[in-house]
Amino acid sequence: MNDASAEPVMSFRTRKWVRPEDLNANGTLFGGSLLRWIDEEAAVYAIIQLGQQRVVTKYMSEIVFVSSAREGDIVEIGLVATAFGRSSLTMRAEARNLFTQKSILTIEEMVFVHVDEQGRPAPHGFTEITYDRDRVPARHRASEAEGTSDRS
Numbered sequence: 001m002n003d004a005s006a007e008p009v010m011s012f013r014t015r016k017w018v019r020p021e022d023l024n025a026n027g028t029l030f031g032g033s034l035l036r037w038i039d040e041e042a043a044v045y046a047i048i049q050l051g052q053q054r055v056v057t058k059y060m061s062e063i064v065f066v067s068s069a070r071e072g073d074i075v076e077i078g079l080v081a082t083a084f085g086r087s088s089l090t091m092r093a094e095a096r097n098l099f100t101q102k103s104i105l106t107i108e109e110m111v112f113v114h115v116d117e118q119g120r121p122a123p124h125g126f127t128e129i130t131y132d133r134d135r136v137p138a139r140h141r142a143s144e145a146e147g148t149s150d151r152s
């Protein structure tokens with residue numbers, strides 16, 4: 001059980017294996033690959049927290065690369081929600097090297113916004129972190145319960 005008064009703990013759910021195509025000219029992890037992984041992980045996290053598929057990246061605070069990774073290393077990506085707004089979710093992110101245990105970067109604020117079909121900010125209605133899958137967008141829950149796929 002989670003203690004509601006405790007500071008939410010960052011969970012490191014995603015691990016990425018650094019492959020040759022992820023390297024820069026220095027032979028270490030290319031920043032663009034890492035940022036793509038983090039942006040995707042944050043989008044998935046926002047979908048699970050906000051129960052909405054239509055979420056977009058709005059803002060990322062300063063990104064400072066403090067250490068790196070080499071080919072064959074494993075990078076862990078962690079996220080935690082720090083604020084629920086009307087249409088937005090603010091998260092903190094960290095990437096670390098599983099082998100060296102060093103932090104690669106932290107992003108203090110990443111903001112995702114839930115938008116409607118016209119691309120306008122829309123309320124999501126949540127104020128707290130979920131640690132379950134209870135907000136997974138309903139279209140998928142319904143078809144799963146019926147044992148059907150998304151055929152029309």
Ligand SMILES: CC(C)(COP(=O)(O)OP(=O)(O)OC[C@H]1O[C@@H](n2cnc3c(N)ncnc32)[C@H](O)[C@@H]1OP(=O)(O)O)[C@@H](O)C(=O)NCCC(=O)NCCS
Binds near residue numbers: 056059084115
């Ligand atoms: C996301 C988008 C619809 C928001 O439009 P907007 O005019 O900024 O809307 P708002 O001013 O109503 O702000 C919406 C939310 O974002 C937050 N926000 C806006 N600017 C922000 C900023 N610079 N930093 C942090 N949060 C910000 C607001 O606080 C608001 O949150 P709340 O509803 O929880 O209070 C619009 O900016 C957009 O379409 N951007 C492109 C998104 C995209 O394509 N991302 C992928 C980039 S490759």
